Amino acid sequence: MSLIEYKGFGGVVLAADMLGDENDPAVLLVPDIGQSRANWREVAEALVLSGRRVVNLDLRDGTDLAPHIEDLRAVLAQMGSRPVVVAAGRGSWIAAHALGLDDGTHLAAGLVLVDMPVDDVVIASAAATRLVLPTLAVRGGFSPAEASADSDAFFAALPLGQSADINDCDLELASDRKEALLGQLLEFLERRQPREAMEFKAGSDPRTLRDAMGCFATGITIVTALDAEGTPVGLTANSFTSVSLDPPLLLVCIANTAGTAPTLREATHFGVNVLQIGQQPTSNRFAARGEDRFANQPWAPGHTGVPLLGSSLVSFECQHESLHEAGDHFILVGRVVRAQFEPHRDPLLYFRGKYRRLHFA
Structure with missing residues (x-):
């Protein structure tokens, strides 16, 4: 593991852990606002064992979403290759907005939203429909989450197969929940960013061709x-x-x-x-x-x-x-x-x- 630094919005320095082989498919982990990259560490290490290169990012201080959104877009632009972005809590809002400003496919290969707080049904539905790139929303990834009308609306607005409710699993221990979350991540990664050779065909995502070039x-x-x-x-x-x-x-x-x-x-x-x-x-x-x-x-x-x-x-x-x-x-x-x-x-x-x-x- 090595410590790297990215330049965020306004020149703010953002620290991150880099784990895994640089030739493996990349995953960018984004914590909840107020948390640190330590919250993702166990998941990061497990992803590395599964053949992924992981960038485990720290956010700047502060709760204003706007600079966080610009930070994330700046980090993605500096990464060179398109990672799958996995974000937790309000970090999910940051990622959803950062990748919903345009089609998002030039910055990331996929998006996983873990325990995204949903408090407004209109905002939730709009956020879901703006996301063009492959997306998975996971509920109950780190702790039990009660369903609500707003969160149900967000899940319903996502295309079939783009949501998972870990609360539906038979979980006795906190470690069971973490294993269930990791299982959802790996299944999504294997479908959207497989470790075997990538392939471009006519009609595919143009960014895939750009990666090949x-x-x-x-x-x-x-x-x-x-x-x-x-x-x-x-x-x-x-x-x-x-x-x-x-x-x-x-x-x-x-x-x-x-x-x-x-x-x-x-x-x-x-x-x-x-x-x-x-x-x-x-x-x-x-x-x-x-x-x-x-x-x-x-x-x-x-x-x-x-x-x-x-x-x-x-x-x-x-x-x-x-x-x-x-x-x-x-x-x-x-x-x-x-x-x-x-x-x-x-x-x-x-x-x-x-x-x-x-x-x-």
Whole structure:
């Protein structure tokens, strides 16, 4: 077990225990507000023995749900791979809201709500219907829970097979209840996040395909250009490849929804900056929304005027050669007119949703 830290909303540091093999499917445990990760420890250890990698999270102090919701979304974004989120008590409300703000499938593979407090039938039904990703609601997971009209409404709003009432089990000891809860978790995990090879088929969750693509290790680039007013723009991209040596061509794939997409579509010239191991903060900055990406970032205009980032492993200056529409991206092909490179630096790598570095035998 190791202690790790995540950056939450407003820069708050959130501590977590990391247990298990990093190659195993991930589970994120979220405690009730006012409790700590110690409440999940026995369950975490049992999940590790069942072939899971477990992140056992501590919440910040305070009962206001809003910062907790933003914290959880920030943690999930930093995890790299999509875990199944298992939350208890009011932590369940946090998880349900965090993953119900959009379809939630880009952040998590599934959601388990244990002993979720339900006090309002309207809110309960709305929370259930907003959850698009696979969900299991468990009642009586840690202690006996009496049924109520509100909690019954919440359970009824969930699709068939997405609820379990441990109170219905024959339980004599507290350990029996914990075993029953673990059994429900493992059954859900095996159905929604099996340990054997994952498979994508046409019509499957697009994130599954993204996870498959993420098994191909890549470098990281920042694509740059000047907009119509001469202001530098850029974004982080790892869909990059050499196309041809004669003529010298390369390509990058740009999401149609990217803020810089209109500029890159129209630019006569653009730059591709291949990052080295020390430029991870730069990669993060150019991937984030709402930041002045070039603030405090050393850069200089190349021979064609495009912004080139200082200290890059390689900087290519390209003339627009062609553009091809490709689903939710477009393929931008450039003719290389100039390249500067520093071969003694190590590349910044990306694999399975995380930054990596070279390891030599």
